[in-house]
Amino acid sequence: MQERNFVQAGDTIGHAITALQFMERELLLFATFWFIIGALDDLAIDVCWLWLRLTGRSPALGISRAEVAGRLEGRIAVLIAAWQEGAVIGHTIRHALGAWPQPELTLYLGCYRNDPGTIAAAMAAAGNDPRLRIVIHERAGPTTKADCLNRLYRALAEDERRTDQRFRTVVIHDAEDMVHPAELAVIDRAIGSAGLVQLPVRPEPQPRSPWIGGHYCEEFTEAHAKLLVVRDALRVPVPAAGVGCGIARDLLDLLAARRLREGEGDGGPFSTTCLTEDYELGYLVWREGRRTRFIRVRDEDGELVATRAYFPASLEAAVRQKARWIHGIAFQEWERLGWGTRLADLWMTLRDRREPFSALVLASGYVLVLVELLLALARLAQIDIPPRPSPALQVMLGICAGALVWRAAARFAFTTHEYGPGEGLRALLRIPVANVIAIIAGRRALATYVRTLLGETVRWDKTEHTRHPAADGLAMLPSGGAR
Known part of the structure; x- marks a missing residue:
């Protein structure tokens, strides 16, 4: 009886690990792909701004x-x-x-x-x-x-x-x-x-x-x-x-x-x-x-x-x-x-309206972090887990990491220029805070919009x-x- 319980517990853990690995693979594909798309979009803005500065077309x-x-x-x-x-x-x-x-x-x-x-x-x-x-x-x-x-x-x-x-x-x-x-x-x-x-x-x-x-x-x-x-x-x-x-x-x-x-x-x-x-x-x-x-x-x-x-x-x-x-x-x-x-109009309009989807991508990224933590705990418990993501996904993760470093450097530079290095450093530490606010706000905006489609009157949430x-x-x- 005890042996059968151990077998059942082992099967349950195995199913859980399989489910976690499936979630890891799907979330990696979804999050890394859209992170890279977003990074390219932001990089295009950076390149335009740098070109304006270097050519003097954006004078002080x-x-x-x-x-x-x-x-x-x-x-x-x-x-x-x-x-x-x-x-x-x-x-x-x-x-x-x-x-x-x-x-x-x-x-x-x-x-x-x-x-x-x-x-x-x-x-x-x-x-x-x-x-x-x-x-x-x-x-x-x-x-x-x-x-x-x-x-x-x-x-x-x-x-x-x-x-x-x-x-x-x-x-x-x-x-x-x-x-x-x-x-x-x-x-x-x-x-x-x-x-x-x-x-x-x-x-x-x-x-x-x-x-x-x-x-x-x-x-x-x-x-x-x-x-x-x-x-x-x-x-x-x-x-x-x-x-x-x-x-x-x-x-x-x-x-x-x-x-x-x-x-x-x-x-x-x-x-x-x-x-x-x-x-x-x-x-x-x-x-x-x-x-x-x-x-x-x-x-x-x-x-x-x-x-x-x-x-x-x-x-x-x-x-x-x-x-x-x-x-x-x-x-x-x-x-x-x-x-x-x-084309330029369409580009900027897409940027303006990407926030709800960006909130979804960010939420997927944080769920992925949780999945990775659970898998890491399983490895520490010496549970046999198949190899990590494919080489292609590893490359995509590397691109995402590089893009994150670039974005953080840009955020630090712009904030420091206007507010000083202290606020620039705090800007880096506030990245998770901004992400959480964006995720919650995106969900709330979608929910209120759906309610208006169902007939609810649009209400003005005034800031106190x-x-x-x-x-x-x-x-x-x-x-x-x-x-």
């Missing part, structure tokens, strides 16, 4: 203090939609109005009638500055950011009719943003040759959240120091980031008319049914025949002209935010925008903001230098 642009303080060529309206932002909106308003002394500026802040905290904080921060215009939405909040922006657009158009003075440029920001003093001057200079201008976004390191909040630093740095630079050079659509984005005033009227013709919303220029109306904005401007630009500039003190902000510091908030991005860009915009016709960089002593002075 700068802006002088005289240009920062000079008059603008036309009037600029800054739109900020706010819902329950009482903790940060005061810092945003005070800093923006202090950093931008230009009389050509009007800052439109959209609030809701059932959000007295945000309204009170905004009024207290404005002081007697006549350049702030608080617009109270007639609907109770929350609606969506796009709906609030459409309300601000209507208020702006009404002001133009009343004063007979038209704005040249409209800039979009979020309620938690800390702006750079040179931003308006840079956008004003570039908008003459483009319909839309996007400036970099610079997440600020957070000592209270070095892993979750910090992982945005390397992701945005690589995207806004390399990927968008390449997109701009290829003359493909540059998607707006929703902050630090300037658009020619006349284009808002064209987009509003387009929405009205299509029967979408109340005819405003921003889509109220899309989770990523900012991303879509860049593509729609490009389809109107106007160029979209990404401008990367430094001031005389070497500071990047960028929007600075704290990003989500908790796992749940980061997953919720990224799931919204993936849902909007990878799923909704597939339906709304379709695909490009030029409790801290502002300007409140932590990171304020940039109007002279253009960071202090």
Whole structure:
């Protein structure tokens, strides 16, 4: 009887080892193949960026203090939609109005009638500055950011009719943003040759959240120091980031008319049914025949002209935010925008929409690591296991390892250049953190998209903001230098 039990246990272990080896082989084939495809895609971006740098086609642009303080060529309206932002909106308003002394500026802040905290904080921060215009939405909040922006657009158009003075440029920001003093001057200079201008976004390191909040630093740095630079050079659509984005005033009227013709919303220029109306904005401007630009500039003190902000510091908030991005860009915009016709357009569109599949590949890779650990334990227990993967798979694994080293080196280099070597080293340690967030967010985005296909209304998962960089002593002075 005992001997039979041993035989049965041996058979069970043998079946388990066979199953693990089958999983190992299939996961290796799937994960390594797609890792290599992704690595080649990223390498193509690296090569394009290096070529731009070596040929001088991506020069290190700068802006002088005289240009920062000079008059603008036309009037600029800054739109900020706010819902329950009482903790940060005061810092945003005070800093923006202090950093931008230009009389050509009007800052439109959209609030809701059932959000007295945000309204009170905004009024207290404005002081007697006549350049702030608080617009109270007639609907109770929350609606969506796009709906609030459409309300601000209507208020702006009404002001133009009343004063007979038209704005040249409209800039979009979020309620938690800390702006750079040179931003308006840079956008004003570039908008003459483009319909839309996007400036970099610079997440600020957070000592209270070095892993979750910090992982945005390397992701945005690589995207806004390399990927968008390449997109701009290829003359493909540059998607707006929703902050630090300037658009020619006349284009808002064209987009509003387009929405009205299509029967979408109340005819405003921003889509109220899309989770990523900012991303879509860049593509729609490009389809109107106007160029979209990404401008990367430094001031005389070497500071990047960028929007600075704290990003989500908790796992749940980061997953919720990224799931919204993936849902909007990878799923909704597939339906709304379709695909490009030029090869470069198709390439960038595929890159934008690969996140759900990338999450699947990453998850497969981590399952593979678990399988390998179990097989290693079996070998340590002196269980006889057939030979390891074939030579072809060994070569593929070697390519993946080399690609990982290259990607890690690039991430370290870009992050170190912007934040210093300490943050560069942390960027390497945060790679697993970023991967886990991407996997969970990809699953959540797919689940919410499937629910919308089954009839569920698209919901806006707003990111909560409790801290502002300007409140932590990171304020940039109007002279253009960071202090």
